[in-house]
Amino acid sequence: MSALEITGLRRVYQRKRGDPLEALRGIDLVVPEGEVHGLLGPNGAGKTTLCKIVSTVLLPTSGTVRVLGHDVVTDTAGVKSSLGIVFGGDKGAYDRLTARQNLTFWASVYGITGTRRRRRVGELLERVGLAERAEEVVGGFSRGMKQRLHLARGLVSDPGVLILDEPTVGMDPVAARDFRALVGELRGGGTTILMTTHDMAEAAALSDRVSLIDQGRLVMTETPETVGDLVSAYERVDARGVPERVREQLAVLPGVVSVTGTGGGLTRVETEAPEATLAVQRALVDAEVRDVSLSRPTLEEVYLHLVGGRGMGVDP
Amino acid sequence: MITPVQAARTVRHAAVIARADLGVVYSWRTWLFGWLIRLLCQMVFYSLVGVLVGDPEYTVHIVLGAAVMTCVAETMLATASTCWDRHQGTMGLLTASPVEPGVFYFGRSLQWPASATATTSIALLAVPPFFGIAWEWHQVPVLVGIVVLTCLSTYCMTMLVASFALVLSEARNIISAISTTCVIAISGAMVPVEFWPVPVQWIAQALPVTHGLAAVRAVEAGAPASAVLASVGLMLLAAACWLSLALVSFRQVFARARTGNGALD
Amino acid sequence: MRRLLGGFTLGLGFQLRAMVRSADTYFALVGAPLTTVVLMSMMLYSGRTDLASYAVVAPTLMSLWTAGLMFAGEMISEDRENGRLEPLLASPVSLPSLVFGRLCGAMFISLPAFALAIVTAGLVFGVWITIHHPVVFVLAVLATSLATAATVTALSAVFIVAPGARIVQNSLSMPVFLLAGVMVPVALFPVWLEGASRVLYLSWGADLFRDALEPAPVEAVALRLLTMAALGAAALAFGSLTLVRFLRRARAEGTLSRV
Incomplete structure (x- = not known):
């Protein structure tokens, strides 16, 4: 069974003014279990829309998405319990609670109780390096610490599939490196990860395969080496x-x-x-x-050029 | 379907957020000298109208009404705290999680009915003696009991209002202000329910606090226990209906967010 | 002088434009008709239609004070959080007069509030209030508005010097309504309490407002207006001085952009 199976996925946003916006125009993607899959693309390419649909926050307009065999439309409960999500940025924690209280809350939301919850929360705090600050209120955390807390939160239910949406956005280089090391560990543990980013180096460092997405279409799915060759040629x-x-x-x-x-x-x-x-x-x-x-042009410029026949100097 | 055990667990953990929020909004000093004083002033403000019109009997009516209304003003703050998740950035995570939204929100703003129980009890027990209402010792636990249930019941009503406020979060303060004042106007606090046209009276009967207030008035009048219990029963029934509607409404809000109309983050 | 006047008119115009677009304005306004309904119902139920004008005056003054307090609390701290305070101070306008101008602009809210209260009393209860002394009424509106703006300018200075005080900002409305007798005249209070109330400009404003709506002749108009003006001026002087002192200190210590 594939961890993630996306077939003919389309998503149209109805706008109050102007034509409807087609954020995803027929995406087909299969991610096998245990793979770290990088989703690369410029802002507005449809990466976040894709993540939202997979994480049951948004309904698809048409097409199907299955997470470990659970359909996001008909079996929402199944998807929710087998999925962890981490959105980038430092928002998304209860600032007035401690790190431990935050994780405990989310663990109980995912139905984890009693000693199992205590143990799990303790382990995760240890793992993301927040054990010593566990009893501090999150409002006083640095950005990097908050993002590590987010990762711990995403893992609290021990999900089979983890969605990381721009996880290192706004992190300083040291924090980003640590974060990547954590993701590397997860990869070793067999968790399937779908990670969006617009950072080529990040995608190359972590992913087994990389998909390029542009204007709602999947342009290509390759190994990071292949994509890297393309970039260095330009x-x-x-x-x-x-x-x-x-x-x-x-x-x-x-x-x-x-x-x-x-x-x-x-x-x-x-x-x-x-x-x-x-x-x-x-x-x-x-x-x-x-x-x-x-x-050297950015990856974005290269593949815009590749797929669109547009000059690299042209602003997308 | 969510089991009662799961629901209780969700409420308990959401209440941790509620307690933390309360601790940030108030210290015991600002609670006592800011918030409590404000609510007591509001109560005296209305009560003095009875003095103004020169009718001692009517003054007693207003004093009791205004005291019980304290709980409406305070539990209505849940409309604001329900919207706080939108600023925290936790909204998307909640919608993606398996949590039952209405149950979560019920726990998430529990600080207000808890605080309201304290403020309303103080208002009801401490101020009326200045307006010639002498409570007897055996009435005190009964009154506090009614206050606890009234606060919780009113909170159930507030939950439905809060589910609307979650969608129209820009207008959350207007929504809560309108709701509070409408309840004060028609629930029999300032003028008897019968003062209003019949359709308005029906709406008043649907408000839990109308019956909670009736129970308090029954205690004050020395009515038999059965009359007090009947009012409390009606209140709990109304509260159950409001809470059910709120649970459905929160589910609808989350479902609607998923379609991409009325996004919550 | 030009600095002062420039700041004032700039603030006034800015606030008027900002208020039309701000949801908070309508929040402050929506209370007026609803409070009118509550108070009117009490007058009618107790058979005191002769006091109906009280039920219109109180919501108007409550809107005035609520709006003043709300804008006073948010104005400077918003500027500060959004990084607008420093460029403002670098500009040639005087900050106290800008703040006072903006808060005077906020006072225009009393006009729609009063209209809403009158119309609510008329449409819902069939009681139409007549303004028996229009000149006194206009003067009362002007004096009360200016004194309110002056008083909340002082408060805004307090809020910026002691940000902790903003926590009690919301708690400051009801005690003032009660003590200033916006609904129940302070003349009905015990003597010691009435004395305390007279320090509040709003108690004079509330009395004058009510008297202007009553058929009986209004006594000592000039004296009462002067009292209000004096109380307002004292508040404005205190507010301006506090602001100026705060800014001087903040410039010296470099704490201006810190929130």
């Missing part, structure tokens, strides 16, 4: 004060995808192979253009 060169003649020369070099002016006298050249980048740099040096910088 580069861009920004230069200032490039004469029009040189720009024309650059545009016809092999491997150059586009040459655009981004305002302020800045010229951006996008390439799809390292050799092309070298050629561009050489041409610029020959033309005595001094102000040159090299950068």
Whole structure:
């Protein structure tokens, strides 16, 4: 049995003004048990809508979603008891309760009682490194501590499937690293994880497979290595004060995808192979253009380019 | 379907949040010198109207009514605390959890009926003697008992109001203000229920506090225990109906949120 | 002077625009007709229709004070939380006069509140209140509004100096209504209590409001207006001084943006 089975999933938001918004346009995805699946995409791609539907917070417009065999529409109770969710950000805890009280509350909401609950809460506090601060009111916690508490809360029912929606958003690098280490441990424990992120490095570090989602569609599902190769192939060169003649020369070099002016006298050249980048740099040096910088496009830009045939300089 | 044991557990744990909230909203000092004084002033404010119109018998009527209304003003605060989850960011987690929403909210604002039991008891026992009502010692436990049940029953009514406020959370204060004043107007606190047109009287009969107040008046008048018990029985019946409606309403609110209309987070 | 006047008119205009859009305004207003219903029913039930005007005056004054208190409590702390306080202080306007101007703007709420109370008494109970002394009435409205704005300016200063005091903000309404005799005239109180009430400008305002609606001639109008003006001015002076002192200290200690 698959941990997560999504077939033909569509979600349309009716808006008061304007046309209905189609957030998900037919998603098909199967996540086997024990897999850590990264869901990558820019803001507004439909990642959060997908998470909400899987976690029974939102109904699908059409299509089916099964979590460990339970349908999110017809067997909501079954889904709820086999699913843990962690939303990013530092909201979502009762600030006036202690860490232990928060976890105890959620444990009892999930029907865990008595000594089992006490033990479970204690274990989780230990595991996320909050045992020493367990009796402190959450309102005084740092962002990183709150997010660790959220992870503990998501795990309180010992769920078979864990949804992490942008779990490291706003975390400082150290906290994010610790958080990833925790997720790595879970992965070893056999928990199926669906994690959304717009951070390529994060997805690559943690996921068994990565899906790219854009404008409500699943663009591709690959291993992180494959996606990583795609990203590293693309580069861009920004230069200032490039004469029009040189720009024309650059545009016809092999491997150059586009040459655009981004305002302020800045010229951006996008390439799809390292050799092309070298050629561009050489041409610029020959033309005595001094102000040159090299950068790598974000994953978002790369796959927007890949799937849409849109230039990387174009704002999505 | 949720079992009574599960329900009790949910209420108990939600009440932990209620207690923590109360501790933040009030210290014992601000409770005593701020909140209690405010409620007692409100009671005296209405009671003095009896003095103004110059009718001692009517003054007694108002004093008792105003004392019992203390519990309405306070339990109605549950409309606000019901909406607090929306600011805490816990709403999405609650909707995704298997919790029975109405039961959770019943526990989540229990601080108000608890506090209301104290304030209303003080209002009912301490102020009337200044307006010529002398309680006898054996009446005190009876009155406190009625107050406890009236606070809880009124709280059941408040739960339905709170379920509406959860959807219209911007207007939660207006909703609770309108509800409180309407109850004060028609429940027989300031003027007898019979003063109002018949349809309004029917609505008044559906309010738990109308019967709780009737029970208090029966105690004051030295009516037989059966009369007091009858009023209390009617009150509990009304409370059960309100609570049932509230449970259904909270479920509807959560179900509606799932369709994407009326999102709660 | 220009600084003061500029701040005042700026605040007044700002508040009026803000209030139209704020749900809180309507919250403060919705109480007026409902309280009228409760108080009117008591007058009619006890057969004292001669006191009907009391049941209209009280809700109006209650709205006035509630709105003043509400806006006074939130105004500065909201500015502070949203990081608007520092740019405001860096600007050339005077903060006390801006606050006073905004709170004067908030007083315009008394007009719809009074209208709602009158219409409620008329439509629900068929009792239409007549204003027997329109000139006195207008003067009473003006004086009471200005004195209220001045008093809540002082309170807003207290709230910012001692944020803990905001906890009792909501508790401050009923004791004032009672003590100021917005419904039951303080003349009916025991002598010692009446003396205390007379320190509150609102007790003078409530009496003058009621007298303006009664057919009997109104006595000592000028003296009563002057008393209110004096009480209001004292409150405003206290509020302005407290604010200015607070700002000076906050600038010195760098505690302005801290909440």
